[in-house]
Amino acid sequence: MSLVDRTRVVLGQAVDVYRDTPYEQRLAAMRDRLDEPLRVAIAGRIKAGKSTLLNALVGERLAPTDAGECTRIVTWYQDGHTYQVVAQPYQGPPRQVRFSREDAAIELDLGDLGADDVAQLEVSWPSQALRAMTLIDTPGIGSLSEQISQRSWSLLVPDDEETPADAVIYLMRHLHSNDVEFLRAFHDVEVSRPNPVNAIGILSRADEIAVGRLDAMASAGRIAARLSTDPSVRKLVQSVVPVAGLLAETAATLTEVEFARLRRISELPPAEADQLLLSADRFVQTMPELGMTSIERESLLDRFGMFGLRLSAALLRHGTCTISTELARELTERSGLAQLREILGSLFLERRDVLKSRSALLALAEVTRVHARPGSEIIAAGVEEIIASAHPFNELRVLSGLRAGWVTGKPGVVAELEQLLGGSGAAPHQRLRLPSEASGAELEAAADGALARWQRRAENPLTSAAMAVAARVAVRSCEGLIAGRHSYGTADTKAP
Numbered sequence: 372m373s374l375v376d377r378t379r380v381v382l383g384q385a386v387d388v389y390r391d392t393p394y395e396q397r398l399a400a401m402r403d404r405l406d407e408p409l410r411v412a413i414a415g416r417i418k419a420g421k422s423t424l425l426n427a428l429v430g431e432r433l434a435p436t437d438a439g440e441c442t443r444i445v446t447w448y449q450d451g452h453t454y455q456v457v458a459q460p461y462q463g464p465p466r467q468v469r470f471s472r473e474d475a476a477i478e479l480d481l482g483d484l485g486a487d488d489v490a491q492l493e494v495s496w497p498s499q500a501l502r503a504m505t506l507i508d509t510p511g512i513g514s515l516s517e518q519i520s521q522r523s524w525s526l527l528v529p530d531d532e533e534t535p536a537d538a539v540i541y542l543m544r545h546l547h548s549n550d551v552e553f554l555r556a557f558h559d560v561e562v563s564r565p566n567p568v569n570a571i572g573i574l575s576r577a578d579e580i581a582v583g584r585l586d587a588m589a590s591a592g593r594i595a596a597r598l599s600t601d602p603s604v605r606k607l608v609q610s611v612v613p614v615a616g617l618l619a620e621t622a623a624t625l626t627e628v629e630f631a632r633l634r635r636i637s638e639l640p641p642a643e644a645d646q647l648l649l650s651a652d653r654f655v656q657t658m659p660e661l662g663m664t665s666i667e668r669e670s671l672l673d674r675f676g677m678f679g680l681r682l683s684a685a686l687l688r689h690g691t692c693t694i695s696t697e698l699a700r701e702l703t704e705r706s707g708l709a710q711l712r713e714i715l716g717s718l719f720l721e722r723r724d725v726l727k728s729r730s731a732l733l734a735l736a737e738v739t740r741v742h743a744r745p746g747s748e749i750i751a752a753g754v755e756e757i758i759a760s761a762h763p764f765n766e767l768r769v770l771s772g773l774r775a776g777w778v779t780g781k782p783g784v785v786a787e788l789e790q791l792l793g794g795s796g797a798a799p800h801q802r803l804r805l806p807s808e809a810s811g812a813e814l815e816a817a818a819d820g821a822l823a824r825w826q827r828r829a830e831n832p833l834t835s836a837a838m839a840v841a842a843r844v845a846v847r848s849c850e851g852l853i854a855g856r857h858s859y860g861t862a863d864t865k866a867p
């Protein structure tokens with residue numbers, strides 16, 4: 372039986388044990404959650420670019436950016452049949468919130484509710500992207516003690532049993548001591564809660580890194596690569612990717628009017644265009660013959676940033692792009708969003724069942740611990756059995772052990788182990804370090820080779836105790852690959 376099926380069964384038993392108690396409904400909801408999209412929270416410091424990135428991922432300007440009281444409320448964005456916004460006030464029943472679309476961005480009207488009265492907002496929006504994952508936008512974390520930070524904090528590290536998010540995208544503009552403090556605190560709590568296995572780091576607003584110069588993304592890439600190998604960062608997130616969220620958001624929602632204005636800039640003689648794009652002030656205030664008001668220029672600047680303007684002008688001038696859809700595609704590619712999507716796919720979506728089961732089992736373990744009643748000890752034992760025996764969890768455990776530095780070895784061996792266990796993606800070719808077009812025979816040969824190597828390591832008396840345990844898990848992963856039960860992310864788990 373697959374991990375997610377085993378989890379469903381034990382949750383079903385728990386619903387029976389807790390029938391007619393206040394927990395019955397919650398347990399049933401946990402079971403339903405197994406069939407819902409993965410829940411991914413977007414977290415980080417104030418103005419890190421969280422809401423902008425969310426919009427880029429959805430491809431629409433749903434989340435309010437910049438000012439506005441709604442940025443202070445935890446907001447869920449989920450796929451739905453209709454467009455609807457519901458507020459969950461701290462007091463009183465949920466209520467529908469009126470919204471309008473202005474300038475392509477949605478505006479909410481909370482009516483007589485203040486932002487402080489609302490525990491969370493739930494936005495339903497028909498969207499392909501949201502069908503794969505529900506996104507949770509969180510208020511910026513300034514200091515851990517602040518009241519608003521507290522809301523994000525309690526979403527990510529709740530006091531009670533259920534973690535609302537299965538995985539976290541953590542935005543950092545550059546590593547700040549607060550980031551480390553924040554990440555540590557939410558990684559402290561056992562295997563279940565966010566740990567490097569379900570957290571991805573983003574070096575956000577990457578276009579601003581080299582003050583918007585055309586090589587900004589390359590510099591950002593180097594910084595992100597350095598961060599990704601920094602041991603203190605590796606303990607906290609799987610990897611760090613640079614993303615220029617604003618550019619990605621704008622590319623996804625580019626209008627023909629904007630395109631026409633960019634074209635006008637690109638048609639200036641190069642020296643003049645360079646002068647105009649030297650600074651934001653110059654762009655807004657000089658060259659009246661351009662025929663754009665300062666308001667139009669400001670809005671272009673808000674949508675693209677200096678880097679986006681320079682890049683777009685260059686792409687149009689060199690003829691790399693001639694129509695708006697081409698420009699949009701090129702900007703998306705260069706924003707880092709495509710790479711982020713790929714990583715989200717291989718690290719989160721491919722192992723969504725493992726991540727969802729993990730959230731559910733941890734929550735269930737907590738319910739049985741805190742609210743024991745007749746029969747609950749059997750449930751607790753069942754949960755423990757799954758957590759201890761399910762192979763995907765063993766893989767996750769070893770992966771976090773590697774990240775935390777408990778499992779050590781030669782760098783080459785550690786790197787191989789990490790990939791074999793799905794640290795860079797759960798697909799067989801990713802585990803076996805082969806190109807995606809590798810043939811079945813190549814995969815098989817690589818899996819056989821890996822099996823022999825890891826068996827030797829597991830049995831070698833000179834292997835450290837921790838590495839021997841890890842090697843045995845690797846052997847199981849190889850056996851799984853050979854048996855064709857490769858997508859551990861979604862498929863089976865029980866030892867044969």
Ligand SMILES: Nc1nc2c(ncn2[C@@H]2O[C@H](COP(=O)(O)OP(=O)(O)OP(=O)(O)O)[C@@H](O)[C@H]2O)c(=O)[nH]1
Binds near residue numbers: 437577675
């Ligand atoms: N240049 C540039 N600006 C960005 C980028 N992402 C966001 N911004 C700008 O940064 C400001 C804050 O962006 P938001 O997306 O609202 O940031 P946030 O993290 O959601 O902010 P809070 O929710 O208030 O904490 C806005 O003015 C954005 O336009 C980016 O990738 N590049």
Ligand SMILES: [Mg+2]
Binds near residue numbers: 511
């Ligand atoms: Mg925000």
